[in-house]
Amino acid sequence: MKFQLPETDLIYSGHPACPGCGAALALRFALKALGTKVMLVMPACCAVVITGPYPTTCMKVPVFHTAFATAAAVASGLKHGLEAKGDYETTVVGWAGDGGTYDIGFQALSGAVDRNEDFIYVCYDNEGYMNTGIQKSSATPWKAWTGTTPYGKDMPKKDMMEILAAHRIPYAANASVGFPDDLIRKIKKAMSIRGSKFIHILAPCPPGWKSSDHLTVKLARLAVDTKIFPLYEVEAGWNYTINRVPKGLPVEEYLKLQGRYSHLSEQEMRDIQQQVDWEWELLLKKAGMNSG
Amino acid sequence: MNMLLTGDHAVAYGVKLVKVEVIAAYPITPQTPIYEKLSDLTISGELNARMIRVESEQSAMAACMGASLAGARVFTATASQGLAMMHELLHFAAGDRLPIVMVNVNRSIAAPWSFWSDQTDSLSQRDTGWVQIYSENNQEALDNLIQAYRVAEEVLLPVMVVIEAFLISHTTEPVEMPDPQQVDRYLPPYSGQYRLDVNDPRTIGSTTTQEQYREFRYKMQRDMETVKGVVEKADREFKEIFNRGYGLVEEYQCHDAQMVLVTSGTIAGTARDVVDELRGKGKSVGLVKIRLFRPFPGERIRQALSGASKIAVLDRNVSLGHGGIFCQEVKAALANVVGHAPVFGFLAGVGGCDVSPALLEEVVEYMEKHTQPKEDYIWVR
Numbered sequence: 046m047k048f049q050l051p052e053t054d055l056i057y058s059g060h061p062a063c064p065g066c067g068a069a070l071a072l073r074f075a076l077k078a079l080g081t082k083v084m085l086v087m088p089a090c091c092a093v094v095i096t097g098p099y100p101t102t103c104m105k106v107p108v109f110h111t112a113f114a115t116a117a118a119v120a121s122g123l124k125h126g127l128e129a130k131g132d133y134e135t136t137v138v139g140w141a142g143d144g145g146t147y148d149i150g151f152q153a154l155s156g157a158v159d160r161n162e163d164f165i166y167v168c169y170d171n172e173g174y175m176n177t178g179i180q181k182s183s184a185t186p187w188k189a190w191t192g193t194t195p196y197g198k199d200m201p202k203k204d205m206m207e208i209l210a211a212h213r214i215p216y217a218a219n220a221s222v223g224f225p226d227d228l229i230r231k232i233k234k235a236m237s238i239r240g241s242k243f244i245h246i247l248a249p250c251p252p253g254w255k256s257s258d259h260l261t262v263k264l265a266r267l268a269v270d271t272k273i274f275p276l277y278e279v280e281a282g283w284n285y286t287i288n289r290v291p292k293g294l295p296v297e298e299y300l301k302l303q304g305r306y307s308h309l310s311e312q313e314m315r316d317i318q319q320q321v322d323w324e325w326e327l328l329l330k331k332a333g334m335n336s337g
Numbered sequence: 338m339n340m341l342l343t344g345d346h347a348v349a350y351g352v353k354l355v356k357v358e359v360i361a362a363y364p365i366t367p368q369t370p371i372y373e374k375l376s377d378l379t380i381s382g383e384l385n386a387r388m389i390r391v392e393s394e395q396s397a398m399a400a401c402m403g404a405s406l407a408g409a410r411v412f413t414a415t416a417s418q419g420l421a422m423m424h425e426l427l428h429f430a431a432g433d434r435l436p437i438v439m440v441n442v443n444r445s446i447a448a449p450w451s452f453w454s455d456q457t458d459s460l461s462q463r464d465t466g467w468v469q470i471y472s473e474n475n476q477e478a479l480d481n482l483i484q485a486y487r488v489a490e491e492v493l494l495p496v497m498v499v500i501e502a503f504l505i506s507h508t509t510e511p512v513e514m515p516d517p518q519q520v521d522r523y524l525p526p527y528s529g530q531y532r533l534d535v536n537d538p539r540t541i542g543s544t545t546t547q548e549q550y551r552e553f554r555y556k557m558q559r560d561m562e563t564v565k566g567v568v569e570k571a572d573r574e575f576k577e578i579f580n581r582g583y584g585l586v587e588e589y590q591c592h593d594a595q596m597v598l599v600t601s602g603t604i605a606g607t608a609r610d611v612v613d614e615l616r617g618k619g620k621s622v623g624l625v626k627i628r629l630f631r632p633f634p635g636e637r638i639r640q641a642l643s644g645a646s647k648i649a650v651l652d653r654n655v656s657l658g659h660g661g662i663f664c665q666e667v668k669a670a671l672a673n674v675v676g677h678a679p680v681f682g683f684l685a686g687v688g689g690c691d692v693s694p695a696l697l698e699e700v701v702e703y704m705e706k707h708t709q710p711k712e713d714y715i716w717v718r
Contacts, residue, residue, distance in 0.1 A: 081538075082535050084535065093544065094544070097543065098544045099545045099549055100549075104538065105538055106538050107533040107534060107535060107541075108538075108540040109403075109406055109542060110543060112426060114395060114399075115395065115399035115402075118361075118400045118403070119399045119400065119403035119406075121361075121389055121403060122359065122361060122399065122407075123403035123407050124403075125400070125404050126358070126403060126405065126407025126408065126411070129359050129407070130358075130529075153393070153396045156391055156393070159392070160389070160391075
């Protein structure tokens with residue numbers, strides 16, 4: 046089935062994102078769903094660079110650039126401030142990378158969703174501190190090379206979706222820039238729900254992943270179809286829905302296109318496959334499905 | 338109307354009077370009675386404000402920033418460790434020109450843990466671009482808070498009103514409660530003219546070049562200089578309506594005084610009594626109380642000290658390695674005055690130790706006995 050993207054763009058072209066930037070795609074797709082009655086709060090992350098240096102901006106909606114750890118807290122205050130002034134319509138979005146979500150901004154995010162603040166928090170996940178030149182975050186996967194894990198990361202990627210689901214927030218969803226139809230649907234769904242919504246978007250990063258810049262969309266799709274990054278959503282912290290049945294491609298198809306994994310041994314490749322299969326079985330159980 | 342109130346509750350009633358719209362806070366002793374009283378006032382409907390009960394002081398200031406960006410009048414309060422945790426956001430709030438008002442209750446900063454009055458917490462935030470006003474008693478805590486919104490919203494810089502742990506926060510005093518309608522007349526609603534607006538989308542806080550950054554700082558510094566005039570005007574107009582005013586600095590018995598005590602906060606109240614006492618004994622003593630610390634009213638202080646032959650600065654704080662902070666600032670203000678009086682720096686009341694009238698009399702005796710201070714700073718203990 047062919048999906049027609051909404052034509053209106055609320056981000057101008059000519060912005061300074063790297064060629065093949067997944068984060069810029071995530072922003073462009075999300076804004077197509079969000080529309081113009083939206084305000085974005087961005088902590089330190091690639092998106093701050095992408096929006097452009099002062100006094101320019103590529104954004105056609107209001108954006109506030111804040112301190113690294115504070116996107117969720119500023120978004121909380123902004124929503125309350127708007128409502129205090131009688132504006133109950135504008136959607137407030139925290140727009141952060143994985144460092145600003147998984148690591149330094151995590152406390153503020155946990156606090157805000159615990160209060161069930163009425164905002165959408167988007168984590169565009171490029172699996173590392175890419176804006177500062179590729180360092181490890183807790184979103185970096187096991188064995189992935191970064192500048193601070195020169196022999197590969199020794200711990201697995203933190204499961205942020207489960208952590209957010211455990212807060213019993215109204216809505217949490219995984220999305221990928223390789224599936225814009227699913228991504229846009231999820232943003233729109235989030236806009237229709239009151240309370241805290243978390244959208245986790247996989248956003249490949251050619252310089253950080255050492256991948257070719259024309260492969261961003263392919264990688265974003267392979268991550269889903271290898272079951273490494275399944276598309277699913279969780280309502281109220283317990284109601285799991287898998288949105289796409291992956292093709293079940295071997296993880297090697299995905300990993301071999303990325304230089305950050307070029308050092309993997311055959312055994313490590315098998316270990317990753319085993320771990321991914323195990324996680325997938327777990328997700329199926331949560332969704333009340335059988336592997337069949 | 339007179340009420341018997343602790344300093345913390347006086348602050349909370351002040352927040353009600355100025356009709357704050359959004360409050361974000363995190364509890365810390367000795368700020369908690371402010372937070373709890375504001376919870377009572379908002380839940381009972383006496384104050385129509387939203388209360389965001391955040392999970393840290395960093396988020397308290399961040400949430401205030403967000404609400405201020407929406408054009409709301411906001412408030413938070415903290416102390417000590419909480420203020421230190423906010424540090425990064427203090428720079429942000431000032432750099433983004435957000436008229437946030439915060440009360441900081443001076444409390445000793447760890448380690449070791451301690452809970453008593455010490456100004457080092459707020460004074461170590463002196464370079465963040467916040468206006469700082471120090472309060473002597475509960476009435477001033479309330480009045481300074483009301484005036485702070487006038488100042489913040491006129492110059493678009495955040496203001497910190499400073500009160501002291503327990504000596505003000507938990508001490509009950511009679512407080513003259515301003516008439517709400519007169520407060521409305523004094524403080525119009527906040528216009529929020531630079532708020533985020535979906536109909537006029539702008540990106541705030543983008544990256545800048547060296548020159549652009551310098552120009553932002555230049556403008557902040559230029560506007561900081563205007564704050565002295567704005568604080569004076571806000572205080573003068575406050576006095577016209579409420580019959581109370583405080584100035585940037587207060588001079589008490591200074592005009593002919595040979596020995597002048599310079600201090601701030603609660604010590605000033607004790608010092609005023611000591612000046613009266615010593616004047617009764619024929620000693621030529623005066624007092625300068627510094628109310629506005631940032632921007633520093635150097636010109637006013639030079640004027641106030643122009644006739645003194647000896648100056649003693651009493652600091653309830655310490656910048657480790659360089660003594661009392663008010664003393665440093667006073668010395669710097671006098672640096673280019675040829676032949677100015679010697680400045681004795683006394684570290685008195687650090688950690689909340691009691692600064693008694695007897696202790697202040699010892700300070701004066703020390704000045705009488707010495708033509709010059711023997712050390713850059715003298716521990717009083």
